[in-house]
Ligand code: IDP
């Protein structure tokens with residue numbers, strides 16, 4: 001039975017700063033991930049503190065939150081069979097020096113704190129972290145807006161007016177004649 005999962009991936013400030021986001025996204029795609037959603041954002045320090053709350057007792061917490069909020073990041077929902085584990089494998093160990101060859105952190109990571117990518121560490125955390133960056137109510141309104149744009153583009157398209165004309169041809173012709181009568 002296939003076990004398709006979604007997980008959260010973040011391309012961290014050090015990688016975005018070096019313009020590596022397309023290269024890193026290519027790595028995910030080459031490894032069978034589908035990028036379902038992505039956005040480039042910059043978060044506040046308070047948001048970084050909330051996101052990394054599990055690490056609040058660690059000595060590097062302050063530095064970590066300053067860093068994550070220091071510049072633009074790319075947050076993505078990526079999908080694959082066993083995505084959580086597969087993403088952790090593709091990312092490599094937290095410290096790039098200890099990461100396995102071919103992993104993203106080994107290739108692009110600078111140091112343990114500037115290790116280019118984040119990935120959820122469990123299925124439950126993936127759900128929490130996806131909701132953190134892609135709120136379900138935002139998704140709902142985004143879909144609604146898409147529908148409105150779609151209907152609007154249909155409504156204002158030439159095809160729409162042609163159909164309307166064909167359906168009410170007689171009415172339009174009558175209107176035209178009436179306008180002529182009024183003018184002359
Ligand atoms: P992970 O990103 O591999 O899941 P975590 O232990 O969850 O690693 O740590 C979160 C992030 O905190 C790491 O990606 C790394 O940037 C940073 N970090 C972890 N350990 C250290 C450390 O010893 N010094 C500085 N930063 C660290």
Ligand code: MG
Nearest residue numbers: 118119120121
């Ligand atoms: Mg972690």
